[in-house]
Amino acid sequence: MSCCFDSPSSHIPGSQAGAGTSTTAIHGGLEPDPLTGALVMPMVQSTTFVQEAVGKSRGHAYSRVSNPTVSVLEAQLGALEGALPAVCFVTGLAAETAVFLALLKAGDHVVLGDVIYGGTVRLVGQVLSELGITSTFVDASVAENVRGALRPETRLIFIESPANPTLKLTDIKAVADIGRAAGVRVAVDNTFLTPVIQRPLDLGVDVCVYSTTKHIEGHSTAIGGSVVSRDEALLDRVRFLRKCTGGIQAAFGAWLTTNGVKTLPLRLKQHSANALDLAKALHANPHVASVNYPGLEDHPQHELAQRQHLGGIHGGVLSFEVVGGTDAAVKVLNSTRLCLLVEHLGGIETLLTHPVTMTHADVPREHRLVVGIPDGLIRVSVGLEDVADIIADLEQAISIAHAESATRTGGAGARAAEGVLR
Numbered sequence: 001m002s003c004c005f006d007s008p009s010s011h012i013p014g015s016q017a018g019a020g021t022s023t024t025a026i027h028g029g030l031e032p033d034p035l036t037g038a039l040v041m042p043m044v045q046s047t048t049f050v051q052e053a054v055g056k057s058r059g060h061a062y063s064r065v066s067n068p069t070v071s072v073l074e075a076q077l078g079a080l081e082g083a084l085p086a087v088c089f090v091t092g093l094a095a096e097t098a099v100f101l102a103l104l105k106a107g108d109h110v111v112l113g114d115v116i117y118g119g120t121v122r123l124v125g126q127v128l129s130e131l132g133i134t135s136t137f138v139d140a141s142v143a144e145n146v147r148g149a150l151r152p153e154t155r156l157i158f159i160e161s162p163a164n165p166t167l168k169l170t171d172i173k174a175v176a177d178i179g180r181a182a183g184v185r186v187a188v189d190n191t192f193l194t195p196v197i198q199r200p201l202d203l204g205v206d207v208c209v210y211s212t213t214k215h216i217e218g219h220s221t222a223i224g225g226s227v228v229s230r231d232e233a234l235l236d237r238v239r240f241l242r243k244c245t246g247g248i249q250a251a252f253g254a255w256l257t258t259n260g261v262k263t264l265p266l267r268l269k270q271h272s273a274n275a276l277d278l279a280k281a282l283h284a285n286p287h288v289a290s291v292n293y294p295g296l297e298d299h300p301q302h303e304l305a306q307r308q309h310l311g312g313i314h315g316g317v318l319s320f321e322v323v324g325g326t327d328a329a330v331k332v333l334n335s336t337r338l339c340l341l342v343e344h345l346g347g348i349e350t351l352l353t354h355p356v357t358m359t360h361a362d363v364p365r366e367h368r369l370v371v372g373i374p375d376g377l378i379r380v381s382v383g384l385e386d387v388a389d390i391i392a393d394l395e396q397a398i399s400i401a402h403a404e405s406a407t408r409t410g411g412a413g414a415r416a417a418e419g420v421l422r
């Protein structure tokens with residue numbers, strides 16, 4: 001290791017061209033602390049950095065502008081995606097806000113996918129709209145819909161794939177091509193799959209945004225967001241906006257996240273394996289009307305999933321519709337013993353959400369049904385517990401819900417359940 005102290009920046013193993021994703025996650029952008037040799041970079045809590053002389057500093061002045069611990073995370077996230085150092089924010093939505101402000105001004109128009117994170121919809125519909133920025137939401141799973149929504153004043157296309165909670169995919173390369181042909185920037189919220197499974201920059205997209213709160217940190221201990229790009233001028237603008245609006249991540253959150261990143265590839269492999277096994281088990285359950293998971297061969301976009309997702313894996317999130325609507329879904333969610341009911345995803349625990357009463361409660365029912373969010377839909381962020389235990393827990397909860405609905409309807413519930421499937 002002494003070589004590293006002689007010349008701290010001479011050798012960053014994970015940054016070597018051709019290193020694999022796990023190697024890069026563990027070493028990329030990281031080096032032992034040059035001062036102490038600490039293997040894990042110590043956290044720097046200081047708000048302020050002493051200037052050696054007027055106009056002479058070691059690169060940091062004040063932690064709203066930059067902080068050494070945040071810089072470590074930024075180098076790491078940039079390396080993981082083969083991009084420039086990321087710009088990290090205190091939340092995913094702060095990162096998104098900076099991207100919108102960097103690329104849009106009054107009079108501009110943005111095209112977005114119609115099933116995207118609820119906070120993004122609120123930001124665009126209730127905040128950017130007040131600033132004179134207009135928007136159109138389209139079903140981006142048909143890429144041509146994006147082209148059709150472009151206007152002369154369109155400056156940005158913003159998509160998310162897979163969509164939450166329908167798991168519909170968008171062909172990112174097709175949308176990137178549409179954007180480039182029209183001279184419109186394209187941004188992808190890549191929170192669900194992370195650069196381990198999906199690399200939108202390689203598909204021609206200008207910028208990725210992340211809620212690092214989810215899989216990237218992975219342990220549900222730090223909120224954060226990041227912006228990743230290969231466009232230096234765009235990142236400079238995003239960094240300037242962060243300084244102006246004050247959204248930089250705090251050192252402790254960044255430090256926790258740097259440790260989370262190291263196991264991200266390993267975790268996503270296991271999340272994905274567990275999700276596929278659970279998807280198959282739910283698919284075979286007579287009280288489940290449908291399962292949405294891109295890794296299932298009968299997912300309508302399975303072919304796109306195989307092409308767009310790396311490593312033959314498809315992430316840790318799936319959704320399924322339990323027969324019996326909201327009542328049955330609520331009963332399932334109230335009957336699990338292992339899986340936890342939360343508004344969150346990407347943690348190591350298996351986490352359940354009922355979109356209709358939780359994340360998508362504000363969305364009118366007709367619109368929900370059109371975009372594929374029925375009353376009985378349950379979203380599962382499949383954790384790292386033994387998959388047999390996850391499956392057993394959900395199956396017993398579904399049985400309880402089914403038995404109750406059968407009692408209520410004198411057996412009609414059971415017959416309805418069979419009818420949906422067969």
Ligand SMILES: *Cc1c(COP(=O)(O)O)cnc(C)c1O
Pocket residue numbers: 091092093094117119160164189191192210211212213214223224225
């Ligand atoms: C959670 C989430 C966000 C927002 O991130 P925060 O860190 O909660 O601000 C944005 N996009 C997606 C897809 C998310 O899941």
